[in-house]
Amino acid sequence: MLFAVGHSNDPDSQTAISEVLAQIHTTLAGTSPKGGVLFAAIDFDHALILHRVIKAFPDINLIGGTTDGEMSSVLGFEQDSLTLMVFCSDEVTITAGMGRGLSKDVTAASHSAVQQAKANHKEDIQFCISLPESLTTSGALILDSLKQALGARVPIFGGLTADQWRSEQTYQFFQTEVCSDAVPILLFSGPILFSHGIASGWQPIGKPGRVTKAESNVVYEIDDQPALAFYQRYLGDLPPSSEYPLALFDADSNRYYMRAPIEIHDATIGSIIFFGDVPVQSMVQITETTHDNILAASRQSTQQALENYPGQAPAAALFFSCASRRQILGSRTGEEYEQAQHCLTQPLPSCGFYTNGEIAPLQQHGTTYFHNETFITLLLGAE
Amino acid sequence: MSSDVIDPQVEVQQLERENRILKKKLERSNANCLNLEETAQKKESLLRQVIHELGESKESEALLEKQSCELEQALKDLKRTQTQLVQAEKMSSLGQLVAGIAHEINNPVNFIHGNLNHVQDYAQNLLDFVQLYQSHYPNPTPEIQIEAEEIDLEFIQTDLPKILDSMKMGTDRIRQIVLSLRNFSRMDEAEFKTVDIHEGIDSTLLILQHRLKDKPESPSIQVIRNYGDLPLVACYPGQLNQAFMNILANAIDALEEVNTKRTYEEIRENPSQITIETSLVDSTSVKISISDNGIGMPESVQQRIFDPFFTTKAVGKGTGMGMSISHQIITEKHGGRLDCFSTPGKRTEFMIQIPVHH
Numbered sequence: 102m103l104f105a106v107g108h109s110n111d112p113d114s115q116t117a118i119s120e121v122l123a124q125i126h127t128t129l130a131g132t133s134p135k136g137g138v139l140f141a142a143i144d145f146d147h148a149l150i151l152h153r154v155i156k157a158f159p160d161i162n163l164i165g166g167t168t169d170g171e172m173s174s175v176l177g178f179e180q181d182s183l184t185l186m187v188f189c190s191d192e193v194t195i196t197a198g199m200g201r202g203l204s205k206d207v208t209a210a211s212h213s214a215v216q217q218a219k220a221n222h223k224e225d226i227q228f229c230i231s232l233p234e235s236l237t238t239s240g241a242l243i244l245d246s247l248k249q250a251l252g253a254r255v256p257i258f259g260g261l262t263a264d265q266w267r268s269e270q271t272y273q274f275f276q277t278e279v280c281s282d283a284v285p286i287l288l289f290s291g292p293i294l295f296s297h298g299i300a301s302g303w304q305p306i307g308k309p310g311r312v313t314k315a316e317s318n319v320v321y322e323i324d325d326q327p328a329l330a331f332y333q334r335y336l337g338d339l340p341p342s343s344e345y346p347l348a349l350f351d352a353d354s355n356r357y358y359m360r361a362p363i364e365i366h367d368a369t370i371g372s373i374i375f376f377g378d379v380p381v382q383s384m385v386q387i388t389e390t391t392h393d394n395i396l397a398a399s400r401q402s403t404q405q406a407l408e409n410y411p412g413q414a415p416a417a418a419l420f421f422s423c424a425s426r427r428q429i430l431g432s433r434t435g436e437e438y439e440q441a442q443h444c445l446t447q448p449l450p451s452c453g454f455y456t457n458g459e460i461a462p463l464q465q466h467g468t469t470y471f472h473n474e475t476f477i478t479l480l481l482g483a484e
Numbered sequence: 485m486s487s488d489v490i491d492p493q494v495e496v497q498q499l500e501r502e503n504r505i506l507k508k509k510l511e512r513s514n515a516n517c518l519n520l521e522e523t524a525q526k527k528e529s530l531l532r533q534v535i536h537e538l539g540e541s542k543e544s545e546a547l548l549e550k551q552s553c554e555l556e557q558a559l560k561d562l563k564r565t566q567t568q569l570v571q572a573e574k575m576s577s578l579g580q581l582v583a584g585i586a587h588e589i590n591n592p593v594n595f596i597h598g599n600l601n602h603v604q605d606y607a608q609n610l611l612d613f614v615q616l617y618q619s620h621y622p623n624p625t626p627e628i629q630i631e632a633e634e635i636d637l638e639f640i641q642t643d644l645p646k647i648l649d650s651m652k653m654g655t656d657r658i659r660q661i662v663l664s665l666r667n668f669s670r671m672d673e674a675e676f677k678t679v680d681i682h683e684g685i686d687s688t689l690l691i692l693q694h695r696l697k698d699k700p701e702s703p704s705i706q707v708i709r710n711y712g713d714l715p716l717v718a719c720y721p722g723q724l725n726q727a728f729m730n731i732l733a734n735a736i737d738a739l740e741e742v743n744t745k746r747t748y749e750e751i752r753e754n755p756s757q758i759t760i761e762t763s764l765v766d767s768t769s770v771k772i773s774i775s776d777n778g779i780g781m782p783e784s785v786q787q788r789i790f791d792p793f794f795t796t797k798a799v800g801k802g803t804g805m806g807m808s809i810s811h812q813i814i815t816e817k818h819g820g821r822l823d824c825f826s827t828p829g830k831r832t833e834f835m836i837q838i839p840v841h842h
Contacts, residue, residue: 111501112508144508181508265512266519307534337529344523345530389530431520 102293102483103189104417105129106450108175110182114146117183118153124175125187126157128450134158134187136195136287138230138419139165139274140454142181143264150183151277161187162197164285165274166232166262169424170434170455174448178435180265186419186452190483193291196221199275200284204237208246214286215250224290228256230419230479233284235261235271235457236363239318241377241471243284244460248469257469258297258479260421260456261376266428268364271457292484294412298405299461301475302398302426303359305348305386307335312383318375319366323385327371332362335387340365341373343457344425346473347385359388361425361458361473376458377471390474392433395426396440399476403441406478409465414446415480420453422476427455441478565804586665593662597655604648611641664690678716681724681770685709685760688728695736696758702743705736705756712763714770718841719818727813727822730806731774731834732758737797738778738832768839769820775833781826789824814838 105128107121125134139154141147147167154163165185173184188195198218200210219226229251233243240261247257262271273283289295310331314322323331332341343361350357360379366372379385399422407415420441427434442448459472461479614637618624624632632638664687689696689707698704739756761773781789788794790811795804814822820838 110505112504113501116501180512266515306530308537335530335533336526339522339526339529342523342526345526387530389527428519428523431516 102193102416102481103129103132104186104450104481105134105189106173106175106184106186106417106452108171108173108179108182108184108452110176110179112144112181114149114183115153117145118150121183121185122153122157125185129187129189132189133160134189135160135193136162136197136289137164137185137187138232138287138452139163139183139185140168140171140452141165141183141274142171143167143267143271144181145183147272147274147279148277151274151279154185155277158187162195162287163274163276164197164199164230164232164287166285166454167264167272168454169263169265169457170427172420172422172438172451172453172455174442174451178438184452184454186417186450188417188481190291190293193289193293193483194222194224196288197275198286198288199273199278199280200286201280201282203234203243203282203284207238207242208249210284211243211246212250214284215247215288218286218288222288222290226251226255227289227291227293228258228295229289230287231257231259231284231460232273233259233261234273234282235263235376236268237282239376239378240458240460242317244469244471247284247286253468256297256462256466257460258419258421258477259460260454260477261458261460263424263455263457266424294410294415294482294484296406296409296411296415296465296480297461298402298407298409298478299459299463299472299475300398300402300405301359301390301472302394302396303346303348303388303390303474304394305357305388307387309350309384309386312379312381312385315379315381315383318360318378319372320375320379321370321372328373329365329368329371331385332373332387342425342428343376343423343473344428346388346425347375347379348388349379350384350386357386358470359473359475361423376473388474390429392430395430395476396433396436399426399437400440400444402476403444403478406480407444410480410482412482412484414482415449416482417480418445418449418451418453419479419481420451420477421456421459421461421479422453423459423472423474424455424457425474426476437476441476582665586662589658590662590666593655593658597652597659600648600652600655604645604652607644607648611644614641661690663687675720676718677721678718679721681714681717681719681762681772682711684721684725685728685762685772688725688732691729692732692736695733695740702740702746702748703752703755705739705758708757708759710759710761712761714762714764715840717770717838719838720813723813723817724838727810727836728772728774730810731836734806734834735774735776735778735832739776742778765837768841769837770840772836772838773833774836775831777831780828780830780832781824782828786824786826790822 105125107124109117109120111117111120137154137158139150141150151163155161170178170180171182171184172178176182196218198214198216200212200214203210231247233240244257251257262273264271270281273280273285275285310323312320312323313325320328322328329341336345341362343363346359346361348357348359360375360377363374363376366374420438422437426437430437459475459477460469461472461477462469696705696707735758743751743756757777759775763771765771785796789807792805792808811822814820814836818838820836823835824832825835826832
């Protein structure tokens, strides 16, 4: 199995895609890719870029989306850049599907994406990569219906598309199509090996509270007070933002997962929209982190993936990291990619993006969960 | 082209590219800078608040102390509840024992009661026969005369019917008490029935008779029955009687408590009273009001009167379950309501309302 990566930081769409394609052509030396993932900054002319990719690789099954930042083995961490990874294999089946209109009917959209992608597979699906919309529908809800359509056994990896912290509009790509409110997926079957790692680095701090009123991904009240008051107690008058997520505790242990706020839902009643569902009665606590904690977690994620890799050595890596991590790391964001690379014994073609929410199982071959503030490493290779 | 010769066109392209990237970087850096500033500001605010909370945690030590006091109290309450549970269990066994004894007594009493009629007939026949004999032989032999005087025949003739009458009254009362005991416990009548509510109240009062009647230290408690015209009511009779019993016993307890502080004379002037009033609320439900002229209850007691294990009595005296069970029987089993109205220092009224058809 052959993997190739291209990455350009030229803000001009034509030049950028030319550079990316040139880099990939050099690696492939004439081989035709079967599948690909494209991560593009929000300001590019996405339609133009997609047409160029399809023209260059007519057989490709392509999905992609807009980002909060990009990274690859070519340029490391970049912003306002364009990166593409392609997969070539005669044995591995790779197909793409796209579900549209998530906010109207999340189940129908997810099922249609899975149905479209599943059609050409003769063997069991090994795993799924998905890059869904983040701003119109709860990420947890999208994931639930994807799981339902695919079967809980199929692990899903990926991240929610982003728009450089603007919370205005994000885009999803499928072949030459640019959509919003959609869920593109890539399905893999055949002799492909994979493993993943996941880590965060955020710590709960301050006083815990109980969610007393919530509906799906909107939290209205914590401890019978407006949810906004809970945040303002700690953040002052500044609005809640995703680098200060809530930790949600398991009912009977100290384990927690995180839910990051998107924005204020209704300022008069103090409700907040989150990137994922927050169940009523959850115990929550505000969280914070430091540069060092974030970077240690990135390394841990890649180490975990390597330890779990089933074959000799992986041939490529995909990274999905939370936009909030970039937000906190600031000028040190580049170190996150370096930390991940640091664990690898040999340089691998790799590619990734900063997301509005990450998707991966907690354990190898476990059920897939929706995450915030995490760094996901997905290692790929052939048998 | 050698490496040290640069094509001007390529150089221009290169420069343009660098320029584009730099411009984009500049645009971004401003936004990034603002975002970072905001993040830093939030972090500062967060940490300041956490430090503040740490300071507050000293105050929370006092809170902890208070909580530990509350816990200690809860533990005490729990121990008390445990004692009460044991007591409740004893009471329940006692109830079963009483029902069993009532059942056992029933047969021999009926046997005596039934035969008493024959005894009465035979005695009357014998007396009539003696009288007939006396009228035909007005002057008996001296031996008979002496014997008649010895046994005081004349007295026997007048007293025997009286004795038999009073024996019959006695067995009647025993039968009634046994009936009431069985009626009250209704161990055999767990199912739903239509019954006369007044019968149930009367049975209950009869069982409590020993507590109502005259005692050396206090005159009897007057029971005033203002019974309305009630239809038969569909209910679990045994359970409903238990509720009447609990409420009436509670009223007697309250009156007795007042009377411990009053002299016999004082009580006679202002007698203790229990008033039972029944009436039809509308065609669908009946009302039974049981009130006493005791000392009433403070608001705090009224609020908790139906709480399980709540009692104002000493351990071993009250289970704290009576009123709570009554409430459960009336509200849950009969879809009715039980309300308590009390004026401290004056009176307490328990008002039962239950539907005629459940």
